[in-house]
Amino acid sequence: xxxxxxxxxxxxxxxxxxxxxxxxxxxxxxxxxxxxxxxxxxxxxxxxxxxxxxxxxxxxxxxxxxxxxxxxxxxxxxxxxxxxxxxxxxxxxxxxxxxxxxxxxxxxxxxxxxxxxxxxxxxxxxxxxxxxxxxxxxxxxxxxxxxxxxxxxxxxxxxxxxxxxxxxxxxxxxxxxxxxxxxxxxxxxxxxxxxxxxxxxxxxxxxxxxxxxxxxxxxxxxxxxxxxxxxxxxxxxxxxxxxxxxxxxxxxxxxxxxxxxxxxxxxxxxxxxxxxxxxxxxxxxxxxxxxxxxxxxxxxxxxxxxxxxxxxxxxxxxxxxxxxxxxxxxxxxxxxxxxxxxxxxxxxxxxxxxxxxxxxxxxxxxxxxxxxxxxxxx
Amino acid sequence: xxxxxxxxxxxxxxxxxxxxxxxxxxxxxxxxxxxxxxxxxxxxxxxxxxxxxxxxxxxxxxxxxxxxxxxxxxxxxxxxxxxxxxxxxxxxxxxxxxxxxxxxxxxxxxxxxxxxxxxxxxxxxxxxxxxxxxxxxxxxxxxxxxxxxxxxxxxxxxxxxxxxxxxxxxxxxxxxxxxxxxxxxxxxxxxxxxxxxxxxxxxxxxxxxxxxxxxxxxxxxxxxxxxxxxxxxxxxxxxxxxxxxxxxxxxxxxxxxxxxxxxxxxxxxxxxxxxxxxxxxxxxxxxxxxxxxxxxxxxxxxxxxxxxxxxxxxxxxxxxxxxxxxxxxxxxxxxxxxxxxxxxxxxxxxxxxxxxxxxxxxxxxxxxxxxxxxxxxx
Numbered sequence: 148x149x150x151x152x153x154x155x156x157x158x159x160x161x162x163x164x165x166x167x168x169x170x171x172x173x174x175x176x177x178x179x180x181x182x183x184x185x186x187x188x189x190x191x192x193x194x195x196x197x198x199x200x201x202x203x204x205x206x207x208x209x210x211x212x213x214x215x216x217x218x219x220x221x222x223x224x225x226x227x228x229x230x231x232x233x234x235x236x237x238x239x240x241x242x243x244x245x246x247x248x249x250x251x252x253x254x255x256x257x258x259x260x261x262x263x264x265x266x267x268x269x270x271x272x273x274x275x276x277x278x279x280x281x282x283x284x285x286x287x288x289x290x291x292x293x294x295x296x297x298x299x300x301x302x303x304x305x306x307x308x309x310x311x312x313x314x315x316x317x318x319x320x321x322x323x324x325x326x327x328x329x330x331x332x333x334x335x336x337x338x339x340x341x342x343x344x345x346x347x348x349x350x351x352x353x354x355x356x357x358x359x360x361x362x363x364x365x366x367x368x369x370x371x372x373x374x375x376x377x378x379x380x381x382x383x384x385x386x387x388x389x390x391x392x393x394x395x396x397x398x399x400x401x402x403x404x405x406x407x408x409x410x411x412x413x414x415x416x417x418x419x420x421x422x423x424x425x426x427x428x429x430x431x432x433x434x435x436x437x438x439x440x441x442x443x444x445x446x447x448x449x450x451x452x453x454x455x456x457x458x459x460x461x462x463x464x465x466x467x468x469x470x471x472x473x474x475x476x477x478x479x480x481x482x483x484x485x486x487x488x489x490x491x492x493x494x495x496x497x498x499x500x501x502x503x504x505x506x507x508x509x510x511x512x513x514x515x516x517x518x519x520x521x522x523x524x525x
Numbered sequence: 526x527x528x529x530x531x532x533x534x535x536x537x538x539x540x541x542x543x544x545x546x547x548x549x550x551x552x553x554x555x556x557x558x559x560x561x562x563x564x565x566x567x568x569x570x571x572x573x574x575x576x577x578x579x580x581x582x583x584x585x586x587x588x589x590x591x592x593x594x595x596x597x598x599x600x601x602x603x604x605x606x607x608x609x610x611x612x613x614x615x616x617x618x619x620x621x622x623x624x625x626x627x628x629x630x631x632x633x634x635x636x637x638x639x640x641x642x643x644x645x646x647x648x649x650x651x652x653x654x655x656x657x658x659x660x661x662x663x664x665x666x667x668x669x670x671x672x673x674x675x676x677x678x679x680x681x682x683x684x685x686x687x688x689x690x691x692x693x694x695x696x697x698x699x700x701x702x703x704x705x706x707x708x709x710x711x712x713x714x715x716x717x718x719x720x721x722x723x724x725x726x727x728x729x730x731x732x733x734x735x736x737x738x739x740x741x742x743x744x745x746x747x748x749x750x751x752x753x754x755x756x757x758x759x760x761x762x763x764x765x766x767x768x769x770x771x772x773x774x775x776x777x778x779x780x781x782x783x784x785x786x787x788x789x790x791x792x793x794x795x796x797x798x799x800x801x802x803x804x805x806x807x808x809x810x811x812x813x814x815x816x817x818x819x820x821x822x823x824x825x826x827x828x829x830x831x832x833x834x835x836x837x838x839x840x841x842x843x844x845x846x847x848x849x850x851x852x853x854x855x856x857x858x859x860x861x862x863x864x865x866x867x868x869x870x871x872x873x874x875x876x877x878x879x880x881x882x883x884x885x886x887x888x889x890x891x892x893x894x895x896x897x898x899x900x901x902x903x
Binding site: 154157158159160191213214233234235236237238239258259261262265289290293321410411412413414415417422424427428429431432433434465466467468470484485486497498501502503504522523524525 | 532535536537538569591592611612613614615616617636637639640643667668671699788789790791792793795800802805806807809810811812843844845846848862863864875876879880881882900901902903
């Protein structure tokens, strides 16, 4: 680390407040330890070996990934228990087989007979019991077999009789991102648990194995009041938190651990605007707060110490330009001098972090290390 | 290149149709050669040495960049004439000086007295005449001195008398992206030209140098009917084109040279949806067509040969999931089998390409090469 001060860093840079991150990790770990369910952290948010080591209970895992490229990179770093939590495309099975041959206990997920048949064919071809969780649709969010659909047992039978290692069920309560208060979050968590428990019981009643019952989303993980029957919880964004999570009440703004350091490069007093050198390339195009009660544009603007400056936000973003305005129309924007450094909190931590090659790690507000992200790609 | 067929490529992958790209390049070059103005292509869209070589009239340039990291990477590849077209942050001047010491004729832009004074101070400190263009606001889009504002001459004098190499003026008609027809595009081009010409003449009338008059945006570059007095045109997205450009009539859908190859990983007949393994990580979060007459969500869906499939679009995107629906509510979505490969055309080529490490180059529809992108970062 060459820079000893935020004023020496190139702009834009992605900053990571290590103490906030550690607090976020401890908070979820302690909540889940009370509920007596282990965490299988999702590594897609951070995509960093250093951060994965702080998230996992053991250097070998368990953990969750969103691409096989992540699985390969974390396997290279010694992680041995991985769930690839995107419905398997049959064309990806050779890479799954190769990872398992390397000694990585990699599981896949699926929700259709066609996928189950493709996995069974791969098990037969490669003489390997590929572990599978059947994806359950607990809230109409995206993918998964719906509870009560006889397809569940059909898929289970194709897998079990076809030589796969049917491990059970998983779901992701993505709909919980639309919650507006603690009661809705608690309900979303219980709905998630109930849907996947019902499906596990249906599989067992049909004589099929279902040792694993996996749930997960950052909002439901924090607001679950009971997780009876659940064997693991997955969550990713909690490590950094973001404005979307603050908007639904999962965290406060002071919990957000990443920000984009930027410099003021222009003034438009006629428009009550400032320009900074962080556009969508540094912030991402994510507009996650657009559908929330408080819309922060492309991010909330803080001073160099990380304290919000009034209601300032990045209202518009071009590739390398951000336009700063106040969220309150007519409220004056301070004429921060050219070169002033600001920090921009992200709407969506996964998307903003993905725009950067690595993290500048801050401790007590000062840069102490650089942690690379694993390269993007699939 | 190992894959000889699109069916052998990993999904998602970024595909580049080389023949469409070459046609796009020839089209703009031939339009500008009729108008007798050279192109200074913007390399921020492609960020590729191989593509830069096809865009520039000479391996040494000229070209435009959006970050100093691009400038350094293209300098390493032999480009010697570069414009860094984002208002200069004073903290970046040491890197500008270092690039110029390496023999790169790098110019910067600015629109304020504070920036001009910072450049003059750097010129004095490093005994170097840093070349500068004053940015002009031709359409209220973003940055720049407004025509008629006495600030123009004040900034010009600070630079000229402070030891900088005042080269003239530049503008970017970003507002042209809101045009809806050829007449509006022609008007935007003439407005861009007129604003910057007026400012060049004001500088000259004040006894200040202004040899360079630089304009540029893909829409105005294609629709300019005359460019009298303009000395160079900058444009970037034209190399690939995209749905936003098609939506404002700058190109047709058949001109779009990049697409994201994806595989079907799920069916939701109850919702008239398909799932693919390309989410915002592969497509970007850009929603550029949202404000146009025809909104393509996160991209238009084509078959593996690149032919649009009805009105299919990616309606929602999670990190590694895309949800495909028809743009016409109620119109049935074909039940493409699991594993079927589709190609997704981007809203915004710059944003989608930025999500990938490189291009799979297609000639006559078959993969023939891989071209890396220069690493992201600043």
